[in-house]
Amino acid sequence: xxxxxxxxxxxxxxxxxxxxxxxxxxxxxxxxxxxxxxxxxxxxxxxxxxxxxxxxxxxxxxxxxxxxxxxxxxxxxxxxxxxxxxxxxxxxxxxxxxxxxxxxxxxxxxxxxxxxxxxxxxxxxxxxxxxxxxxxxxxxxxxxxxxxxxxxxxxxxxxxxxxxxxxxxxxxxxxxxxxxxxxxxxxxxxxxxxxxxxxxxxxxxxxxxxxxxxxxxxxxxxxxxxxxxxxxxxxxxxxxxxxxxxxxxxxxxx
Amino acid sequence: xxxxxxxxxxxxxxxxxxxxxxxxxxxxxxxxxxxxxxxxxxxxxxxxxxxxxxxxxxxxxxxxxxxxxxxxxxxxxxxxxxxxxxxxxxxxxxxxxxxxxxxxxxxxxxxxxxxxxxxxxxxxxxxxxxxxxxxxxxxxxxxxxxxxxxxxxxxxxxxxxxxxxxxxxxxxxxxxxxxxxxxxxxxxxxxxxxxxxxxxxxxxxxxxxxxxxxxxxxxxxxxxxxxxxxxxxxxxxxxxxxxxxxxxxxxxxxxxxxxxxxxxxxxxxxxxxxxxxxxxxxxxxxxxxxxxxxxxxxxxxxxxxxxxxxxxxxxxxxxxxxxxxxxxxxxxxxxxxxxxxxxxxxxxxxxxxxxxxxxxxxxxx
Numbered sequence: 001x002x003x004x005x006x007x008x009x010x011x012x013x014x015x016x017x018x019x020x021x022x023x024x025x026x027x028x029x030x031x032x033x034x035x036x037x038x039x040x041x042x043x044x045x046x047x048x049x050x051x052x053x054x055x056x057x058x059x060x061x062x063x064x065x066x067x068x069x070x071x072x073x074x075x076x077x078x079x080x081x082x083x084x085x086x087x088x089x090x091x092x093x094x095x096x097x098x099x100x101x102x103x104x105x106x107x108x109x110x111x112x113x114x115x116x117x118x119x120x121x122x123x124x125x126x127x128x129x130x131x132x133x134x135x136x137x138x139x140x141x142x143x144x145x146x147x148x149x150x151x152x153x154x155x156x157x158x159x160x161x162x163x164x165x166x167x168x169x170x171x172x173x174x175x176x177x178x179x180x181x182x183x184x185x186x187x188x189x190x191x192x193x194x195x196x197x198x199x200x201x202x203x204x205x206x207x208x209x210x211x212x213x214x215x216x217x218x219x220x221x222x223x224x225x226x227x228x229x230x231x232x233x234x235x236x237x238x239x240x241x242x243x244x245x246x247x248x249x250x251x252x253x254x
Numbered sequence: 255x256x257x258x259x260x261x262x263x264x265x266x267x268x269x270x271x272x273x274x275x276x277x278x279x280x281x282x283x284x285x286x287x288x289x290x291x292x293x294x295x296x297x298x299x300x301x302x303x304x305x306x307x308x309x310x311x312x313x314x315x316x317x318x319x320x321x322x323x324x325x326x327x328x329x330x331x332x333x334x335x336x337x338x339x340x341x342x343x344x345x346x347x348x349x350x351x352x353x354x355x356x357x358x359x360x361x362x363x364x365x366x367x368x369x370x371x372x373x374x375x376x377x378x379x380x381x382x383x384x385x386x387x388x389x390x391x392x393x394x395x396x397x398x399x400x401x402x403x404x405x406x407x408x409x410x411x412x413x414x415x416x417x418x419x420x421x422x423x424x425x426x427x428x429x430x431x432x433x434x435x436x437x438x439x440x441x442x443x444x445x446x447x448x449x450x451x452x453x454x455x456x457x458x459x460x461x462x463x464x465x466x467x468x469x470x471x472x473x474x475x476x477x478x479x480x481x482x483x484x485x486x487x488x489x490x491x492x493x494x495x496x497x498x499x500x501x502x503x504x505x506x507x508x509x510x511x512x513x514x515x516x517x518x519x520x521x522x523x524x525x526x527x528x529x530x531x532x533x534x535x536x537x538x539x540x541x542x543x544x545x546x547x548x549x550x551x552x553x554x555x556x557x558x559x560x561x562x563x564x565x566x567x568x569x570x571x572x573x574x575x576x577x578x579x580x581x582x583x584x585x586x587x588x589x590x591x592x593x594x595x596x597x598x599x600x601x602x603x604x605x606x607x608x609x610x611x612x613x614x615x616x617x618x619x
Binding site: 053054055075078079081083085087088089090091092093094098099101102103104105106107108145149 | 448453461
């Protein structure tokens with residue numbers, strides 16, 4: 001099956017003064033996949049993401065998002081993407097319904113707040129303030145705000161950082177659901193277990209360079225083929241499996 | 255998806271969200287409504303205390319060489335005013351901004367001096383203060399002429415009817431002006447700083463909204479809130495304290511228009527503060543540097559006429575001085591906006607200056 005690319009990044013460079021945060025990276029994201037940008041903190045993941053999201057100026061390079069050039073059509077791109085920022089806050093003193101209403105206005109469309117909150121299972125929190133939510137609920141609400149404009153692509157910057165195992169699994173399900181409805185998802189994370197089970201393809205970013213793009217399975221197969229072996233015999237379950245087994249998969253109101 | 259994107263709708267969405275947020279924020283309610291009302295209440299009840307001076311207009315035809323006038327000059331609480339035309343004096347006497355007009359005539363036969371005094375009902379207690387001061391002077395002059403039963407001087411008094419100038423008529427416009435200053439400076443500074451720091455603005459930028467929509471939406475919300483607050487203060491003043499509104503609803507409307515100009519200018523200071531401040535704890539010191547001097551020097555509590563001469567030019571440079579002045583003229587003297595065009599012009603000049611600075615200092619992220 002020929003994959004159609006929805007985001008193309010060519011030779012992207014971003015310098016902050018003398019510091020080269022992104023050093024000429026190129027990659028493609030295919031339509032309908034969950035694409036992971038993986039790498040340690042400070043690798044340039046967020047910078048790359050924010051340039052694609054039209055939030056940051058690039059130094060050089062070419063980017064097309066859903067057929068629109070980022071230099072000439074940033075406005076059209078903004079209408080077609082949904083963005084979740086790392087650690088972004090929301091307008092103070094408003095409840096979730098009112099925030100959805102605000103974002104609908106920003107996109108110039110009418111959306112029913114309850115319908116949006118239903119997508120992320122937060123209808124019972126419609127009258128709650130953002131800061132009263134638990135970590136998992138906050139992330140799910142953030143994702144709800146990215147879906148208001150029926151975007152072609154959503155960008156999620158470390159959505160699972162700081163969440164407990166149940167909330168994390170719950171969020172994975174939500175992200176898969178979004179993909180299954182035809183939306184492309186670009187996600188950053190530094191949890192490899194997460195990328196392995198969630199992402200269709202991943203790119204490794206380190207020191208401002210992309211050092212590999214492939215499916216998680218291909219990466220693992222290649223490594224194994226090269227003669228790699230884990231130093232210890234692999235256990236048949238992990239401690240996380242034990243935790244989930246003992247406390248249940250059900251996501252709970254924290 | 256393909257329908258035309260509306261900046262207007264986006265602006266209104268921000269205005270609505272911002273207004274909701276302001277109404278729910280305790281600090282904005284306290285600054286805009288509670289503080290002014292507390293001050294009005296306090297000053298409304300301790301009114302009348304502490305007469306500072308009796309302002310006496312001296313008629314052009316007054317004989318300044320006579321002993322009565324010379325003695326009056328030495329009375330410290332009496333302030334003699336020469337620099338007004340007869341028409342201004344009459345109108346000021348009606349309004350109570352001067353307390354009496356004196357015109358001492360020299361006669362060829364006894365009594366050699368006649369002091370014509372015109373009081374106004376608007377002068378209130380000050381009439382009695384001036385009267386007793388004059389009585390003292392006359393008593394001394396008449397007693398010191400050795401041979402004379404016929405008195406050398408006499409007093410002729412008349413009282414015109416004037417509008418009573420109540421404490422509330424002075425205090426309310428000052429408090430209103432200060433409330434507009436606070437909400438304009440603090441409110442604007444805090445909201446833009448916190449939206450910037452908490453990345454709310456950055457998140458907005460990921461939507462198609464235009465920058466000017468964000469600024470205008472916020473401004474609409476803040477201005478609406480400030481004007482509703484102003485109306486509330488004026489109505490409480492009117493019905494609870496008898497605040498004078500010469501032309502009724504028209505006066506209220508004029509006051510609200512002045513408030514609008516005022517709050518727009520003051521918001522300019524707020525934009526500057528939000529650009530300069532690094533974090534939320536540096537907002538109050540910087541904002542206070544702007545609001546406190548105006549609070550003290552712009553005639554919020556005392557007429558700037560009682561300040562020492564060297565301080566008055568500073569007072570006359572501050573925008574709040576002109577807003578307070580214009581509000582008082584409109585409310586108590588029934589001035590039209592044309593009559594206060596000088597005050598409005600000074601505020602507009604401040605507006606141009608401060609927005610020029612704001613454009614240079616404002617930060618989006």
